[in-house]
Amino acid sequence: MWIYLNNRFVSKEEAKISVFDHGFLYGDGVFETLRAYHRKFLMLSEHITRLEQSAARLHIAMPVKRSRLNAIVAESLELNKLTDAYLRITVSRGQGEIGLDPALCKTPTLVVIAKPFEPCPESFYTDGVAVAVVQTRRNLPEALPPHVKSLNYLNNILAKMEATALGAYDAVLLNHHGEVTEGTTSNVFVALGGRLLTPAHDCGILAGITRNLVLQLARELEIPTEETRLTAADLPIADECFLTNTTVEVLPVTQVDGQKIGNGQPGEITRRLHTSFRDSLGRFLAGR
Numbered sequence: 447m448w449i450y451l452n453n454r455f456v457s458k459e460e461a462k463i464s465v466f467d468h469g470f471l472y473g474d475g476v477f478e479t480l481r482a483y484h485r486k487f488l489m490l491s492e493h494i495t496r497l498e499q500s501a502a503r504l505h506i507a508m509p510v511k512r513s514r515l516n517a518i519v520a521e522s523l524e525l526n527k528l529t530d531a532y533l534r535i536t537v538s539r540g541q542g543e544i545g546l547d548p549a550l551c552k553t554p555t556l557v558v559i560a561k562p563f564e565p566c567p568e569s570f571y572t573d574g575v576a577v578a579v580v581q582t583r584r585n586l587p588e589a590l591p592p593h594v595k596s597l598n599y600l601n602n603i604l605a606k607m608e609a610t611a612l613g614a615y616d617a618v619l620l621n622h623h624g625e626v627t628e629g630t631t632s633n634v635f636v637a638l639g640g641r642l643l644t645p646a647h648d649c650g651i652l653a654g655i656t657r658n659l660v661l662q663l664a665r666e667l668e669i670p671t672e673e674t675r676l677t678a679a680d681l682p683i684a685d686e687c688f689l690t691n692t693t694v695e696v697l698p699v700t701q702v703d704g705q706k707i708g709n710g711q712p713g714e715i716t717r718r719l720h721t722s723f724r725d726s727l728g729r730f731l732a733g734r
Contacts, residue, residue: 447559448522448525450556450558455521467538468550473598474539475506476501476506476595477497478494479532482533484731485523489655489656489692493535504594522558522560528562532564535558540553571712574707575701576615577681577701578618578702579626579678579703584619584621592650601619602630609630624678633691635657635660635687635690637687638685640670641669642671644661644673645676654690659730660723663719664719695724
């Protein structure tokens with residue numbers, strides 16, 4: 447495996463960062479996860495834009511220009527001989543003395559990792575998965591901006607641990623008002639009465655790129671959509687539920703807190719949207 451680290455590709459064994467890197471010490475950094483289909487990346491420009499915006503929000507200077515980053519991403523596939531791939535770009539504050547002052551770090555650290563894509567079991571799509579509404583609450587937006595995809599993932603990890611202990615595939619986190627926000631790495635949708643509903647931005651979510659794509663596809667299919675406020679009580683009474691992110695695409699949820707959603711099978715709107723997603727891939731894939 448070849449990994450891009452700062453200014454060159456190195457082997458997996460050589461890919462090491464300093465113990466004084468503030469990404470390691472404090473979770474001070476940002477990242478993006480991309481998926482490649484047939485050597486082309488889904489929504490590449492949108493992912494790079496969000497990475498740049500997240501870095502700017504934390505006042506981290508991007509270590510390379512966009513054109514160079516696009517080339518590194520493409521070269522990561524070529525060197526690793528990958529066709530369908532998972533790729534992660536990480537930009538940390540960089541190496542510096544111990545302390546919270548960002549000025550201690552002079553140069554950001556850039557890491558690009560590409561590996562073969564490992565899809566979910568097909569049964570996840572034919573039968574759906576179970577989620578649990580957990581006690582761990584989503585970070586307050588005033589405390590940690592949700593639109594920044596940062597390395598600070600302890601909130602999500604605690605929720606994932608709780609869901610796993612409950613025997614669920616993933617967690618659904620509520621905000622401090624008791625409203626549904628998102629999963630640990632995904633956005634949440636429900637279908638109710640023929641309408642597609644998803645938590646609005648101001649509920650404290652990371653507005654996922656696949657979320658936006660699914661909303662676009664729903665409008666093209668003339669499915670009424672609404673970005674709104676949902677509570678935990680809305681989930682078991684929904685006709686359908688699904689999760690979206692870059693790696694799972696449109697993943698049906700058929701159980702919440704041990705209760706069936708709808709008839710306990712993936713619903714028609716979920717299936718239509720996933721079919722449309724797959725059929726439309728060519729429109730949203732990009733090379734360099």
